[in-house]
Amino acid sequence: MDVTVFCGIDWAESHHDVALVDESGSLLAKRRISDDAAGYRLLLDLLAEHGDSPDEPIPVAIETGRGLLVAALRTGKRPVYAVNPLAAARYRDRHSVSRKKSDPGDALVLANILRTDMHAHRPLPADSDQARAIAVLARAQQDAVWNRQQLVNQVRSLLREYYPAALDAFLGKQYGLARAEARAVLAAAPTPAKAARLSLAQLRSALKRAGRQRGIDAEAERLREVFHGDYARQPAAIEDAMGYQLAALIGQLDAACVAANELAEAVETHFRQHPDAEIILSFPGLGVQLGARVLAEIGDDRTRFTDARGLKAYAGSAPITRASGKKRYVGRRFIKNNRLITAGFLWAFAALTASPGANAHYRRRRDQGDWHAQAQRHLFNRMIGQLYHCLQTGQLFDEQHAFTSSSADLAVAA
Structure with missing residues (x-):
């Protein structure tokens, strides 16, 4: 298909500048549209006026790959190119050395990028709506986990300032301060003074509210003993002030934990319904949440990467040569x-x-002098190449075929 018209859009928060050029670089039209449904309709009408059709859509370059504007442009088979703003800035220097900049000028630059170098850029992948929904949920869940860990770190830093007994009580447990029991007890006793006054009945009640069902009496006894230990204390007024700060952080941490758990449930529900889930889960080391994150980033468009090398470069696992x-x-x-x-x-x-072959591969790389991170990256590089092959051919992971460099590898790992 010969493309004769190219569109560039300079994206902004409240409005967007549009420029259309022909194959010779002549400006055909320019317009500023609003960021609403009326503006999107105006843009689609402008494209239709210059020959846009379902069979011969006009390609569009824009500096973002998300948002309602992009969703409106991706209707049908129209190729949309998300151009990195840094790349667009380099192209701007080709047309002018004065460093002048304007929104309509940037839209023109983006249109000319497609006119001259469309072959060097990749359109947004044609992922299914199901895969894109999983991407939204998986990224949100990952952000929620990161946010939860940030709050845990803030709580830990605050407790070190005035409440070391709480650290001794919960840091040795799995999930530490993010445990529901830790949050329930700290909400009931945000200061060492209040913790020392907690009775066994109150501690048992807090543990039950957190969902604990076994060993409640023994855990309550352990916590009471820790809270009655000999620790350094802040002055009473400062301790109370820090208690208010801790209570606020615990409230935020509770919300972050609930959000992370609810998003994890939504991720599992959507991910297991995707056709690629069975293949992804067949790989050792990939569970539902991690598998969903992998699917979210690689998508389900089989034509997105021409070969496994392209996927490895996109993932950052393949080395680069200078x-x-x-x-x-x-x-x-x-x-x-x-x-x-x-x-x-x-x-x-x-x-x-989870995989004897993966373990043997990692050990071999370490024996050759790789650091831990280098060996891990090399293993990931190999396994994501195998994932690409399995997704392209519709096969499940096979340990014997995946690590066949040496029959001794599996024996070493056994």
Whole structure:
């Protein structure tokens, strides 16, 4: 299909500037539209006036890949190119050295990017609505987990200032201060003085409210003993003030924990309904939440990556080579999908105990001199290539076929 008209949109919060150019670079039309349904209709009408149709859609370049405007543009088969703002700034210098900048000028630059270099840019993937919904939920759940951990760190830092007994009481437990029991007890006793006055009945009541069902009496006795221990104390007025601060943080932490749990349930429900879920879950180290995060970042558009190397580069697991003259350096990528590489490290770490072949591969890399992170990244690089192959061919993971470099590998890991 020969494209003769190209569209560029400079995105803003309240309005958007649109420019259309032909194949020679001549400006065909420019307009400013509002960020609402009327503005979107005006944009679609403007594209239709210049030949946009379902069979021959006009490609659009914009500096974002999300939002209602992008959703309106992605109706039908129209290719939408999300151009990195840094890349757009470099193209701007091709047309002017005065460093002048304007919103209509940026829209024109984006249109010309497609006119001259559309082959060098990739359109937004044609993922299904189901995969895009999973991406929304998985990213939100990951953000909620990160937010929860930030609040836990704030609570821990505050407790170190005036309430060390609480740290001794809960940090040694699984999930530490994020435990429902810890939050319930600290909400009932936000200061050491109040904790020392808690009776066994009150402690048992707090543990029951947190959902504990077994060993309640023994845990209440343990907490009472800790809270009656000999610890340094702040002056009473300062201790009370810090208690108010802790109560506020505990309220935020409660909300963050509830949000993370509810989003995790929504992720599981949606992810298990996706056709790719069975293949993804067949890989060692990938559970529902981690598998959903991987699917969220790679999508289900089979044409998005031409080969496994493209996916590895996108994930940041494949090394990058910088060569000039006699100098040659091979190192890790800095431009990558940060969410996917974060999930990849967790995946590789979990696979060490779930897959004998993965463990043997990791040990071999460590024996060759790799640091822990290097060996993990190398393992992730191999496994995401295998995931690409399985998704393309519709096969489940097979341990024997996945690690066939040496039959001794599995024996070493056993």
